Amino acid sequence: MQGPRQLNRFIFLFFLMAAGYVLVICAYTLFQPLRTDDTFWHLKIGEILMTEKSFPRQDPLLFTSSGYAPLYHEWLFQILISGIEKNSGLYSLRFFHLILGFSILGLVWKISARFLVSGFLRFNACLL
16 A cells, blocks of 8 residues: 555656656647748848848838838847857747746746646646
């Protein structure tokens, strides 16, 4: 018959293995190639914003956008990823994606500590 100490150790080890499994799956998922259609568009607009140091009056990548003034609401992100790609290459964007994803998981874990006492519930909050 198992005592309460062995049962608590078993639950802790199970939780630790589950957390490790989730971290491995997250790392595998986040380190995949960037699969968005507009990544290179954001890179080019970021490059244009860095070289011209102002917002273009028209979208320079659209041929049929005469008179259309775009709203650059993603300018900081575009400059950030363009700078990362320019200094470290395209492969570093995958690493940035991985670091950003784990930072978000850490932030969810930290914020959930204020509202959820149980480690199991905090773990499930990170899974969501």
